[in-house]
Amino acid sequence: MRRGLAGLLLGVAGALGCLASYAFVDHAIGPTGDGSNPHPVHLRLPKTQPLSAVALLGKALFFDPMLSGSGRQSCASCHSPAYGYNPPNALTVQPGGMHLRQVGYRPPPSLAYLYRQRPFSIGPDSSADVVPNLNALAAAARNEPRARKLAGTTPAAPAMVPQGGLFWDGRADSLQRQAYLPLLNPVEMANRSTAAVAAKLAHSRYRGSFVRLFGTGIVNDPQQLVDEAMFAIGRFEIEDPSFHPFSSKYDAWLQGQARLTPAEARGLRLFNDPAKGNCAACHLDRPTRDGLPPLFTDTQYEALGVPRNPALAANRDPRFHDLGLCGPFRKDLAAQTQYCGMFLTPTLRNVDRRAVFFHNGVYDSLTQVLDFYNLRSVAPEKIYPRDARGHLLVYDDLPAAYRANVDTTDAPFNRHVGDPAPLTAQDIRDIIAFLHTLDDGWRAHANDRPNG
Numbered sequence: 012m013r014r015g016l017a018g019l020l021l022g023v024a025g026a027l028g029c030l031a032s033y034a035f036v037d038h039a040i041g042p043t044g045d046g047s048n049p050h051p052v053h054l055r056l057p058k059t060q061p062l063s064a065v066a067l068l069g070k071a072l073f074f075d076p077m078l079s080g081s082g083r084q085s086c087a088s089c090h091s092p093a094y095g096y097n098p099p100n101a102l103t104v105q106p107g108g109m110h111l112r113q114v115g116y117r118p119p120p121s122l123a124y125l126y127r128q129r130p131f132s133i134g135p136d137s138s139a140d141v142v143p144n145l146n147a148l149a150a151a152a153r154n155e156p157r158a159r160k161l162a163g164t165t166p167a168a169p170a171m172v173p174q175g176g177l178f179w180d181g182r183a184d185s186l187q188r189q190a191y192l193p194l195l196n197p198v199e200m201a202n203r204s205t206a207a208v209a210a211k212l213a214h215s216r217y218r219g220s221f222v223r224l225f226g227t228g229i230v231n232d233p234q235q236l237v238d239e240a241m242f243a244i245g246r247f248e249i250e251d252p253s254f255h256p257f258s259s260k261y262d263a264w265l266q267g268q269a270r271l272t273p274a275e276a277r278g279l280r281l282f283n284d285p286a287k288g289n290c291a292a293c294h295l296d297r298p299t300r301d302g303l304p305p306l307f308t309d310t311q312y313e314a315l316g317v318p319r320n321p322a323l324a325a326n327r328d329p330r331f332h333d334l335g336l337c338g339p340f341r342k343d344l345a346a347q348t349q350y351c352g353m354f355l356t357p358t359l360r361n362v363d364r365r366a367v368f369f370h371n372g373v374y375d376s377l378t379q380v381l382d383f384y385n386l387r388s389v390a391p392e393k394i395y396p397r398d399a400r401g402h403l404l405v406y407d408d409l410p411a412a413y414r415a416n417v418d419t420t421d422a423p424f425n426r427h428v429g430d431p432a433p434l435t436a437q438d439i440r441d442i443i444a445f446l447h448t449l450d451d452g453w454r455a456h457a458n459d460r461p462n463g
């Protein structure tokens with residue numbers, strides 16, 4: 012790869028610009044009685060500027076079905092801007108392939124808010140310059156005690172845990188490298204080879220743009236041509252404000268420009284309360300110390316033990332298991348069985364614009380997701396199915412050998428069968444009300460504004 016993530020990240024730093032009047036105090040986050048933010052912050056938002064010529068080319072490619080083997084599917088078919096770059100439909104998995112009749116076994120994550128995602132790493136060092144020996148790091152990390160995650164506390168750095176990367180299993184490091192995968196995946200855009208994609212591009216209406224931007228030789232160098240096309244798509248994802256608008260009510264609230272309703276305010280407190288939701292322990296909701304807005308993920312991997320999804324075609328085979336970090340897509344960490352069942356913590360921004368949740372799409376409402384968090388440890392019989400003889404199949408989407416990897420230390424998963432559930436039905440409604448404040452495109456109404 013000629014230009015990797017390092018180049019893209021430099022672009023990000025440039026796009027962010029510098030900030031003169033920034034002041035952020037490290038204090039707990041919580042609304043006052045009237046729903047306003049007692050400690051408004053100045054967020055360092057990405058600068059809005061016209062797209063570069065390369066990003067404009069990437070934008071055209073992103074929406075062009077010509078890039079698929081079927082000629083009927085673009086990146087936007089599975090990652091739609093109208094849905095926060097989530098899928099534009101309620102299907103568990105998206106159809107793809109030459110005839111749009113094949114499916115994979117993971118729902119597409121949102122493509123928004125990936126602009127600060129670091130390369131995949133294990134442990135504190137996520138430098139893009141050294142190629143780390145992941146297996147050696149993983150073996151070393153095996154004996155490290157795992158820090159418990161508590162909302163409202165600064166994560167115990169440097170934690171020896173898998174973090175960063177793209178896809179549910181972190182197997183791609185840069186947006187450029189990533190774009191190759193759907194292009195050539197037989198159940199997604201289903202192109203036969205890089206050469207086939209290059210041939211299409213060389214004879215497309217983009218030929219002139221490629222020559223102008225990358226020189227005349229480009230059309231005769233298939234690998235380089237596709238590399239630049241993928242680089243262009245990556246630039247579009249980084250430069251275009253629609254991928255990181257930060258226009259939610261919560262962003263306005265953080266900056267002192269909105270008031271939360273009583274339900275939203277209660278939801279935020281429960282989201283942050285280590286004895287209740289503890290959601291913020293993994294879905295970070297505070298600006299960073301240097302004022303970057305929160306992305307609602309710590310970009311770490313966890314095995315939550317979500318139930319098996321019988322609706323997935325792949326699951327008709329009882330021996331099939333999607334183990335995330337340790338396979339089957341990802342091959343390099345297959346020997347690190349302590350990571351089997353772990354998936355990337357997704358952002359919760361625009362989460363209510365998704366139709367299905369978790370890496371296997373097992374749930375189709377946020378209420379079901381919250382019931383899972385609330386009941387998994389205290390009333391597993393309400394979450395998992397039983398076999399023919401009536402045995403409860405706890406953690407039924409993981410082979411028995413890997414069930415010890417499931418998180419039982421972080422609240423709300425640290426309770427025992429029969430303990431009281433941490434959340435009431437009202438608490439769950441309030442947390443969901445709060446999650447709605449993470450939708451982009453919020454417009455201030457006079458009565459939402461403090462003193463308004």
Ligand code: HEC
Nearest residue numbers: 085086089105107117118119120177178179189190193199
């Ligand atoms: C048929 C549906 C489909 C199409 C078309 C598609 N994708 Fe995806 N995309 C997915 C799925 C499914 C995943 C998650 C796969 C996984 O985790 O293994 C994904 C993941 C991604 C991710 C990682 C997101 C994250 O949060 O880690 C990026 C970036 C991405 N796609 C970009 C693209 C680009 C660029 C294109 C066009 C070249 C594209 N996709 C076309 C289905 C699709």
Ligand code: HEC
Nearest residue numbers: 288289290292293313354355356357368369370380384421
């Ligand atoms: C210990 C870390 C951790 C805690 C605590 C946690 N989450 Fe998550 N969350 C994750 C991980 C990891 C996933 C993805 C798991 C998977 O798909 O297997 C996830 C997925 C989700 C999803 C699905 C998003 C999508 O795109 O499919 C939602 C919604 C969610 N969490 C909300 C919450 C809420 C609300 C709370 C508090 C009640 C919470 N989480 C607490 C780690 C955590």
